[in-house]
Amino acid sequence: MAGLESFLSAIAGFVTSFAIIDVFWATLLGIVVGMLPGLTATLGVALMTTLTFQMEADRAILILICMYVGAIYGGSRSAILLNIPGTPANAATSLDGYPLARSGQAGRAMAIATTGSFVGGLIGMLALAVVAPALAEFALSFGAFEFFWLAVFGVLIAGQLTALDDPLKGWIAGFLGLFVAMIGQEGIHAVPRFAYGSTDLAGGIGLLPAMVGAFGFAEILTVMRQQSYEVVRGKVGSIWSGVRQAVRYRITAIRSGLIGTFMGLVPGVGEDMGAWASYAAARQTSREKGQFGKGSVEGLMAAETGNNAAVPGALIPVLTLAVPGSAPAAVLLAAMIIHGIRPGPLIMIEFPDFVFSVVAMVFLATCAMFVLGLLLTRPLLLVLRVTRERLMPVIFVLCTVGAFAIASRTFDVWIMLVFGVLGFILRELKYPMAPLILGIVLGDILDKSLRRGLVLTDGDLTPFFTRPISIVLFGSALLFIILSMPGTRRLMARMLARRRNGDGP
Amino acid sequence: MKASRMDRLDFVSAIVLTAFGIAVLVESLRLPRLDHLNVNPYTVPGIVPGMLGAILTLCGLAMLIRSILRGGWRLDLTADTVGGFVRSPSVRRVALVLALTLGYALGLFGWLPFWLATMAFVFAFVVATEAMALGKLPPLPNIAIAAAIAAVTGAGVEFVFERLFYVRLPG
Numbered sequence: 001m002a003g004l005e006s007f008l009s010a011i012a013g014f015v016t017s018f019a020i021i022d023v024f025w026a027t028l029l030g031i032v033v034g035m036l037p038g039l040t041a042t043l044g045v046a047l048m049t050t051l052t053f054q055m056e057a058d059r060a061i062l063i064l065i066c067m068y069v070g071a072i073y074g075g076s077r078s079a080i081l082l083n084i085p086g087t088p089a090n091a092a093t094s095l096d097g098y099p100l101a102r103s104g105q106a107g108r109a110m111a112i113a114t115t116g117s118f119v120g121g122l123i124g125m126l127a128l129a130v131v132a133p134a135l136a137e138f139a140l141s142f143g144a145f146e147f148f149w150l151a152v153f154g155v156l157i158a159g160q161l162t163a164l165d166d167p168l169k170g171w172i173a174g175f176l177g178l179f180v181a182m183i184g185q186e187g188i189h190a191v192p193r194f195a196y197g198s199t200d201l202a203g204g205i206g207l208l209p210a211m212v213g214a215f216g217f218a219e220i221l222t223v224m225r226q227q228s229y230e231v232v233r234g235k236v237g238s239i240w241s242g243v244r245q246a247v248r249y250r251i252t253a254i255r256s257g258l259i260g261t262f263m264g265l266v267p268g269v270g271e272d273m274g275a276w277a278s279y280a281a282a283r284q285t286s287r288e289k290g291q292f293g294k295g296s297v298e299g300l301m302a303a304e305t306g307n308n309a310a311v312p313g314a315l316i317p318v319l320t321l322a323v324p325g326s327a328p329a330a331v332l333l334a335a336m337i338i339h340g341i342r343p344g345p346l347i348m349i350e351f352p353d354f355v356f357s358v359v360a361m362v363f364l365a366t367c368a369m370f371v372l373g374l375l376l377t378r379p380l381l382l383v384l385r386v387t388r389e390r391l392m393p394v395i396f397v398l399c400t401v402g403a404f405a406i407a408s409r410t411f412d413v414w415i416m417l418v419f420g421v422l423g424f425i426l427r428e429l430k431y432p433m434a435p436l437i438l439g440i441v442l443g444d445i446l447d448k449s450l451r452r453g454l455v456l457t458d459g460d461l462t463p464f465f466t467r468p469i470s471i472v473l474f475g476s477a478l479l480f481i482i483l484s485m486p487g488t489r490r491l492m493a494r495m496l497a498r499r500r501n502g503d504g505p
Numbered sequence: 506m507k508a509s510r511m512d513r514l515d516f517v518s519a520i521v522l523t524a525f526g527i528a529v530l531v532e533s534l535r536l537p538r539l540d541h542l543n544v545n546p547y548t549v550p551g552i553v554p555g556m557l558g559a560i561l562t563l564c565g566l567a568m569l570i571r572s573i574l575r576g577g578w579r580l581d582l583t584a585d586t587v588g589g590f591v592r593s594p595s596v597r598r599v600a601l602v603l604a605l606t607l608g609y610a611l612g613l614f615g616w617l618p619f620w621l622a623t624m625a626f627v628f629a630f631v632v633a634t635e636a637m638a639l640g641k642l643p644p645l646p647n648i649a650i651a652a653a654i655a656a657v658t659g660a661g662v663e664f665v666f667e668r669l670f671y672v673r674l675p676g
Contacts, residue, residue, distance in 0.1 A: 051670050168571075172522065172564045175557055179529060182554040191537055191550040217606070224602045224634070225595045389638065390650070392602075393630035394658050397623050400610050401662060405672040413610055421603075429518050430511065447553040454547035 006353045010360035026063040027368040030070020035383050037084045038223035041071035042215040042327040049335045050402040057339035062361045064335055068328050069311055069365035072271050076113040076304055089271030092279040092303035099295035111242025114373035116304035121366030123257030124312030129359045136320040139345035144453035145464050149473035151446035155439050156477050158268025162432035167484040173431045177439020180205050187448055200411040207334045209403040209412040210419045214433050216399040217420025220392045239377050249301045252282050260306035264313020268438035270326025271307040278306025312362045319343050327434045330441050512577030523565030529558030605630050615675040624659035
C-alpha cells in the first residue's frame, strides 16, 4: 500500500508541474532518435545524460527514462518503413512490419507496433513495481561471494545471448570490458593499474565517453559503410484499424510482455532478446505460423510488446543490484550515480520513494509514447527523409561535445574516439557491444568482491562454491558454458534426433 | 574446405587477442605486490587483471585453433584481393569519414572557436560525402543546404550547451 501511495504521489507531482512538458518533449525526441537508423537508444540516453547532469536528480532521470522508452519504440518506425531497425531492439519488428508496409498497410503496422509497445511498457512497469522491492530485500543477503558470481554470470549470459551464433565472441567482448574496468586506480589500495604514468589513465576509463564511442561514433562508421536507405513510398493506410486489430491479440501481448520483462531483467541482455524471445514464443504457439515473416500482425505485436516490456525489466536489476539489464540501462545506472543516487540492495532503505518514482516515470513515458505515436504518425515520417550524409556529422559533433561535457576533459574525447574505432572493428568482426559495456560496469564489482571474499576466507575458495546463492549462480554460469560448447550441442542434437526417431511410427 | 572471410578475420583477430591476453598477464604480474606494507596477499592489485589476462589468452587460443581448423590461416593476401578491398566504395567511404571526424576531434575541437570548428567540419563532411556518393561535386542547392546545416549546428549546439545547460565548450 505504501508503494501505491508513493507511486500516486509521484504521478501527481509530475503531472501538476512543468515535468509533464519534459515528459512529452523527451519522449518525442526519443522517438525521433529511435527512428533514425544509426542513432540507438543507448546513444540517445548517453548524450542526454551529458545535457542533463546539472539538473535535479528527479528531473534528469525522468528525461532519460522518457528518452529510453521513446527510442526503443521509435525504432519500430524505421523497421516498418525502411526494413532497417532504428535500434537493434527492433530487428524482429522489421520481419513482419516491413511486409505489411509494402502491402500498403504501413499505418496499420505502426498502430499495431504502438499498441504493442504501450501494453509491453505497462506490463514491464507492473513487474518493476512488484519485483524491484522484493529483489532488493532478497539482495540484502548478497555478500562478496554472491556479487562475484553475479558479475561472472552477467558477463557470461550477456555474451551468450547477444552472440547466439558464436558465444565465444560474446564472452571475449565481456572479458575485454572487465579488463577496461581494471584500468586506473584500484579501489582497495589505490594503486594505479595500466596507467603508465598518465594521470588521466590513473583516473580510469569513463563509462559515458566509452559508450558514446562504442554506440555513437562506431555506429556512424557502420552506417556510412553501408548502402544508403530508401523509404517505402505509397499509402500509409488506416491507423485506428491497427489499434482495434492489436486488441484481438491480447493473449500474445500479455505473454510477450512477461517474456520481454524477464529478458530485460537478465543482466546485459535487454530489449533485443526481449523482442526475439517474444517473437519466437508467438510463432511457436500461433495458429497462423505460415504468416510469420510475411506480414503477421501477431508477430509484429509480439516483437514490439517484448522490446518495450524489456525497458522497465532492465531497470529492475539497475535499481536493486546496480547491475544493468541492457546497454541503455547501463547509462541510466551511471546517470543515477552521477546524481547522487546509489542503486543497489540498500535502495529501499536509503531511497524508498525513488523506486516508485521510477515506476511513475515509466508510466508517464509509456503513456506519452502511445499518444505521440498515434497522433504524430504522418508528421514523424518526415524525419526519415533526412539523409545520412546530412545527419551523421551533426551526430558526431554531439558525440564529441557529449564526451567532453561531463568532466570538461579532452582525454574523454580521445576515449570516445578510441572506443568508436575499436567498437567499429569489433562489430565488423561480429563481436557484440553489450557484453563489453556490461563488463566495464561490472569490472569494479568483480575485482572488489573477489579480493574481499578471499580476505574473508583467508584464501579459501570453498565459500565461493558452497553458499546457496553462489551455488545457483556458479551452476548457471557453468551450465551456460557447457551448453554452448559445439560438442555438447552436437550430442544434444543427436539425442533429440534419436528420441524423435524412437517416437515415430 | 574453403575458409570463409570471417574465418580468415577470426584467425587474425585471434592472434591479436592472444598477444593482448599475454601482455595483460605479464603486466599484471609486474604490478606492485605491496609487500613492504604487509598487505594481505589476496588483495594484491594484479590478481584480477592477471586472471582476466589468462582468460583472454585462453579464449584467443581457442579461437585461433578453431579458425585454423576451418582453414582461416590461408589469408589469400594477393595484390588483387588487397587492391579490391582498398578500392571498394564502402572502405573508401569509411576512410573519408575517419579522416574528417578524427581531423575535427583532434585537429579542430579545442584549437579553434567551437562554432567555427563545428561549422567547418559539418560543411566539409556533408559536401565530401555527397560528392563521393554522386561521383562529382554536389549541385549548388545541396551546397547551400550543407552551409545552412553547418551554420545551424555550430550556432545551435553552442547555444544549447553553453547558454541552456551551462557547459563550457573549448576553443
